[in-house]
Amino acid sequence: MAQSKKVGQQTFLFSRPLPILSAASVVGKKEGEGPLGGYFDQVVTDPIFGEKSWEKAESKMVQSAIGLALKKANLAYGDLDFMFGGDLLNQIIASNFAARDVPVPFYGLFGACSTFAEALSLAGITLDGGFAARTLVTASSHYQTAERQYRFPTELGVQRKPTAQWTVTGAAAAVIGESGSGAALTCATAGKVVDMGIKDVNDMGSAMAPAAVATIKQHFVDTGRSPDYYDVIATGDLGSVGKALAEDMLAEAGYDLSRNYTDCGVLIFRPDQDVHAGGSGCACSGAVFSGYFYSGLLSGKWRKVLLVSTGALLSPTSYQQGESIPCIAHAVSVEKV
Amino acid sequence: MAQSKKVGQQTFLFSRPLPILSAASVVGKKEGEGPLGGYFDQVVTDPIFGEKSWEKAESKMVQSAIGLALKKANLAYGDLDFMFGGDLLNQIIASNFAARDVPVPFYGLFGACSTFAEALSLAGITLDGGFAARTLVTASSHYQTAERQYRFPTELGVQRKPTAQWTVTGAAAAVIGESGSGAALTCATAGKVVDMGIKDVNDMGSAMAPAAVATIKQHFVDTGRSPDYYDVIATGDLGSVGKALAEDMLAEAGYDLSRNYTDCGVLIFRPDQDVHAGGSGCACSGAVFSGYFYSGLLSGKWRKVLLVSTGALLSPTSYQQGESIPCIAHAVSVEKV
Numbered sequence: 001m002a003q004s005k006k007v008g009q010q011t012f013l014f015s016r017p018l019p020i021l022s023a024a025s026v027v028g029k030k031e032g033e034g035p036l037g038g039y040f041d042q043v044v045t046d047p048i049f050g051e052k053s054w055e056k057a058e059s060k061m062v063q064s065a066i067g068l069a070l071k072k073a074n075l076a077y078g079d080l081d082f083m084f085g086g087d088l089l090n091q092i093i094a095s096n097f098a099a100r101d102v103p104v105p106f107y108g109l110f111g112a113c114s115t116f117a118e119a120l121s122l123a124g125i126t127l128d129g130g131f132a133a134r135t136l137v138t139a140s141s142h143y144q145t146a147e148r149q150y151r152f153p154t155e156l157g158v159q160r161k162p163t164a165q166w167t168v169t170g171a172a173a174a175v176i177g178e179s180g181s182g183a184a185l186t187c188a189t190a191g192k193v194v195d196m197g198i199k200d201v202n203d204m205g206s207a208m209a210p211a212a213v214a215t216i217k218q219h220f221v222d223t224g225r226s227p228d229y230y231d232v233i234a235t236g237d238l239g240s241v242g243k244a245l246a247e248d249m250l251a252e253a254g255y256d257l258s259r260n261y262t263d264c265g266v267l268i269f270r271p272d273q274d275v276h277a278g279g280s281g282c283a284c285s286g287a288v289f290s291g292y293f294y295s296g297l298l299s300g301k302w303r304k305v306l307l308v309s310t311g312a313l314l315s316p317t318s319y320q321q322g323e324s325i326p327c328i329a330h331a332v333s334v335e336k337v
Numbered sequence: 338m339a340q341s342k343k344v345g346q347q348t349f350l351f352s353r354p355l356p357i358l359s360a361a362s363v364v365g366k367k368e369g370e371g372p373l374g375g376y377f378d379q380v381v382t383d384p385i386f387g388e389k390s391w392e393k394a395e396s397k398m399v400q401s402a403i404g405l406a407l408k409k410a411n412l413a414y415g416d417l418d419f420m421f422g423g424d425l426l427n428q429i430i431a432s433n434f435a436a437r438d439v440p441v442p443f444y445g446l447f448g449a450c451s452t453f454a455e456a457l458s459l460a461g462i463t464l465d466g467g468f469a470a471r472t473l474v475t476a477s478s479h480y481q482t483a484e485r486q487y488r489f490p491t492e493l494g495v496q497r498k499p500t501a502q503w504t505v506t507g508a509a510a511a512v513i514g515e516s517g518s519g520a521a522l523t524c525a526t527a528g529k530v531v532d533m534g535i536k537d538v539n540d541m542g543s544a545m546a547p548a549a550v551a552t553i554k555q556h557f558v559d560t561g562r563s564p565d566y567y568d569v570i571a572t573g574d575l576g577s578v579g580k581a582l583a584e585d586m587l588a589e590a591g592y593d594l595s596r597n598y599t600d601c602g603v604l605i606f607r608p609d610q611d612v613h614a615g616g617s618g619c620a621c622s623g624a625v626f627s628g629y630f631y632s633g634l635l636s637g638k639w640r641k642v643l644l645v646s647t648g649a650l651l652s653p654t655s656y657q658q659g660e661s662i663p664c665i666a667h668a669v670s671v672e673k674v
Contacts, residue, residue, distance in 0.1 A: 005467045006418060010442045012468050053658050081343060082527065089652065090427040092447045096530060096650035100663045105347045105527030107455060108650070108665075110429045110447040118444060122459065129466020130342045131349050149654075190419065190442030193433060313433035313445070315426065317486075321390050326437045328445075 005128065008222025010189050010215070014128045017184030017337040021075070021134065021175045023290035024068035026061045028143065028169030031279075031287065034269045039291035040170070041068050047144055047169065055093060058142035058171070061283075062087075062098035065173035065290075066138060073175050080104045080175070081132035084119040086111060087140045087282050088167075089149065094140045104136065113208075113237050114191065114311030115139040116172060116286035117330040121188040123176045124332070133178050140171035141281030150201075150316055163203035165239045165265060166275035172286030174294075183297035187333040189219040193313065195326040201319050205242020205265075205277055208310040211327035212238060213249040215308055219331050220255065227257045231302035232293065235329070236285035236309035237265035239278030264288035285309040293334070303336045342465065345559025347526050347552070351465045354521030354674040358412070358471065358512045360627035361405035363398045365480065365506030368616075368624065371606045376628035377507070378405050384481055384506065392430060395479035395508070398620075399424075399435035402510035402627075403475060410512050417441045417512070418469035421456035424477045424619050425449060425504075427486060431477045441473065449648030450545075450574050451528065452476040453509060453623035454667035457644075458525040460513045461669070470515050477508035478618030487538075487653055500540035502576045502602060503612035509623030511631075520634035524670040526556040530650065532663040538656050542579020542602075542614055545647040548664035549575060550586040552645055556668050557592065564594045568639035569630065572666070573622030573646035574602035576615030601625035622646040630671070640673045 005012045025040045032043030042064060049057035062085070070076065083102055085095040086109035099106040111118035119137035126132040144154065146167035152158045176185060194211040212235045220226065227233065238246055243263040250257050264285045265278035289307050296302050308331040314323070342349045362377045369380030379401060386394035399422070407413065420439055422432040423446035436443040448455035456474035463469040481491065483504035489495045513522060531548040549572045557563065564570065575583055580600040587594050601622045602615035626644050633639050645668040651660070 006469065055654055055658065086447065088428075090654060091425075091449065091650065091652035093650070093652045093655045096663050097655065097660065099530040100532045103529055106530050106665060107459065107527065108447045110423065110445040112428065122444065125463055125466055125468055129462055129468070131462050131466070132343065190444065192440055193436045193443050195437045313428065313430070315428035315430045317392055317427060318430045318434065321392065323434065326433050328443060 010218050011187060011222035013187050014124055014185060016179055017186050018124050018127045019177045019180040019182040019184040020294060021177045022069045022073035023174040023294040024065045024072060025287040025291035026065045026171045027287050030273060031168055031170055031268060034273060036268055036288060036292050039295060040287060054142055054144040055089060058094040058140050058145050059097040061171035062094055062138050062140045063101060065171040066102060069173040069175050075175060077103050080134050080136050082126055083136040084109055084122050085138035086115040088112060088146055095138060111328060112311030112313050113280060113282050113284060114309040114328050114330045115282045117307055117309035117332050120185060120332045121190060121330050124185045124188055127176060127178045135176050138173045139282040139286040141167050141283040143167045143169045146281060160276055161202040162276055163241050164276045165204060165278050165280035167281040168268060168279045168284040168287060170283035170287045172283060172290040174290055181337055183294055183334050184337045185332055186335045189215055189222060189331040191215045191328040191330045193326045193328050195324050197324045199324045203241060204280060204312045205239040206245055207325040208312055208327040209238055209242040209245040212246050212308055212310045212329040215329040215331050217253055227255050230260055230304045230306045233257055233261045233306045235263045237280040238263045238310060239265040241277045297334060297336050305334045307332050307334060347555050348524060348559035350524050351461055351522060353516055354523050355461050355464045356514045356517040356519040356521040357631060358514045359406045359410035360511040360631040361402045361409060362624040362628035363402045363508045364624050367610060368505055368507055368605060371610060373605055373625060373629050376632060377624060391479055391481040392426060395431040395477050395482050396434040398508035399431055399475050399477045400438060402508040403439060406510040406512050412512060414440050417471050417473050419463055420473040421446055421459050422475035423447050423452040425483055432475060448665060449650050450617060450619050450621060451646040451648030451665050451667045452619045454644055454646035454669050457522060457669045458527060458667050461522045461525055464513055464515045472513050475510045476619040476623040478504050478620040479506045480504045483618060497613055498539040499613055500578045501613045502541060502615050502617035504618040505605060505616045505621040505624060507620035507624040509620060509627040511627055518674055520631055520671050521674045522669055523672045526552055526559060526668040528552045528665040528667045530663045530665050532661050534661045536661050540578060541617060541649045542576040543582055544662040545649055545664040546575055546579040546582040549583050549645055549647045549666040552666040552668050554590055564592050567597055567641045567643045570594055570598045570643045572600045574617040575600045575647060576602040578614045634671060634673050642671045644669050644671060
């Protein structure tokens with residue numbers, strides 16, 4: 001192909017840095033009380049956010065994050081060319097209903113908890129390809145909407161396994177531009193679906209770890225980079241169990257990430273917050289990136305971050321039909337330029 | 338922005354025609370018995386397709402369509418750079434589980450029944466932007482999986498309203514290339530979410546018609562084209578009720594589409610097939626385009642087709658919470674070059 005931007009099997013290098021003009025994060029009370037609480041733009045202490053349902057509350061969080069991201073960049077809807085967004089809900093209603101109030105062409109995504117990086121990856125393609133000047137990306141999740149959809153009504157008080165994770169309540173929004181300086185998208189590695197046959201829906205971290213490892217390894221192979229290229233390599237929501245597994249698998253493959261590897265699901269909660277193996281959900285990597293990593297890139301704390309959002313692509317129906325859990329991980333490089 | 342390919346508010350013109358190298362359609366028995374039956378590549382008479390569930394059958398139809406599309410173009414998985422796919426199921430499991438066996442970077446989409454055009458639109462962006470040489474797109478739906486997820490178990494025998502539509506059982510797959518001749522993507526208009534406050538889930542055509550009209554009108558405004566530019570303008574699945582409404586709305590806006598406007602949901606079934614207002618589902622526009630319009634473009638029956646896939650972005654949860662139905666329509670121009 002002419003002027004290919006693809007390198008290797010799954011990676012593409014943008015022809016210029018694509019600056020993240022703003023990034024905003026809205027989270028719930030528990031996330032606000034966690035170690036990163038001070039980094040989030042808005043902490044909503046009411047889980048229903050003044051709405052009549054948790055689903056409407058989640059959608060309102062998306063709208064709130066969009067409003068904050070636009071305000072921070074001093075932009076209006078009319079400045080946006082596209083919106084890419086998704087969430088965990090059936091038919092991604094949190095995103096669809098938020099997009100109803102955003103008069104911008106909308107591409108709905110479903111990548112489970114990989115959605116934020118999936119959206120950033122596609123935003124980069126639209127901007128670098130000359131199809132947009134500014135693209136909005138969003139992702140959200142909500143503990144209560146996820147529990148009742150995927151597992152049990154919380155009122156049942158079902159005991160949770162130690163490997164279980166806690167769905168992050170919140171939303172993230174970011175606006176990416178076509179050129180400029182700041183913290184910018186420079187490269188993306190698109191994930192393939194990986195299914196190692198794991199069927200335990202109470203251990204998503206172990207199910208997703210091989211997908212994260214596959215994408216990270218391919219990123220190094222495709223780019224010729226070593227782990228040391230990055231100040232931070234952060235998976236989305238493997239949690240403590242999946243993170244340890246990913247570290248082992250990467251070490252076995254000859255990649256030493258002991259210095260710079262972390263996981264958004266491990267970072268967002270303290271162990272004493274009763275979240276078992278850590279955080280999960282689309283908002284996990286979305287809010288941690290938008291709140292924590294983005295500000296650290298702007299301040300100069302880090303110069304190069306590889307965000308690897310991880311998603312488990314199952315449904316209660318597939319699980320009940322005895323299927324294993326297909327997983328995916330999308331990676332984006334964000335660098336201070 | 339430099340070298341913008343965007344024209345007007347929502348449309349982009351590709352810098353060169355992007356040929357659809359192959360398109361394949363797999364449908365169920367009822368679709369095979371319809372007026373377009375002879376145009377589909379594969380008619381699966383067993384609704385469960387030899388699998389243990391309808392959901393697995395739908396996923397197998399996606400795989401089958403992919404296999405056919407690759408075979409027709411004499412391509413292998415290794416020739417593909419990306420796959421874009423989606424369906425109606427919760428967490429798009431038909432697509433995710435099909436993608437598990439496709440070793441190609443995967444972007445999952447949710448655009449309800451607009452998915453096929455959404456995927457074509459994004460495929461065009463990746464190819465024109467220099468990110469891919471060949472991109473696979475898929476979309477699927479299944480009467481039985483949709484009925485039990487969205488409405489009632491079919492065993493209940495609930496009476497259907499005259500405005501109700503029949504979800505098409507089937508899958509479509511197409512491979513788009515970066516340059517060449519044939520039937521090619523030339524232009525796309527990305528849809529915004531439109532919600533006119535309609536709440537009747539048994540009349541999706543009326544809910545979706547305003548979104549279709551908005552995208553069609555914007556396409557004409559952005560490109561400066563009149564309806565006469567096209568040999569065929571086909572909405573995805575408005576059915577007979579929504580189609581009549583769209584015709585009226587377009588006529589009121591000064592656009593005469595009486596010569597060349599049709600709807601895939603009207604075309605795919607005969608009125609005596611007991612489908613009430615017509616077909617619907619992601620496979621409706623996907624299979625009708627891949628089976629019927631694509632072959633007509635190749636044979637020279639038509640030279641210019643505007644496919645406007647339409648989606649209703651609701652879920653049973655949003656409906657039960659009293660919400661109206663947000664809708665979207667994505668349009669792509671496919672021309673013989």
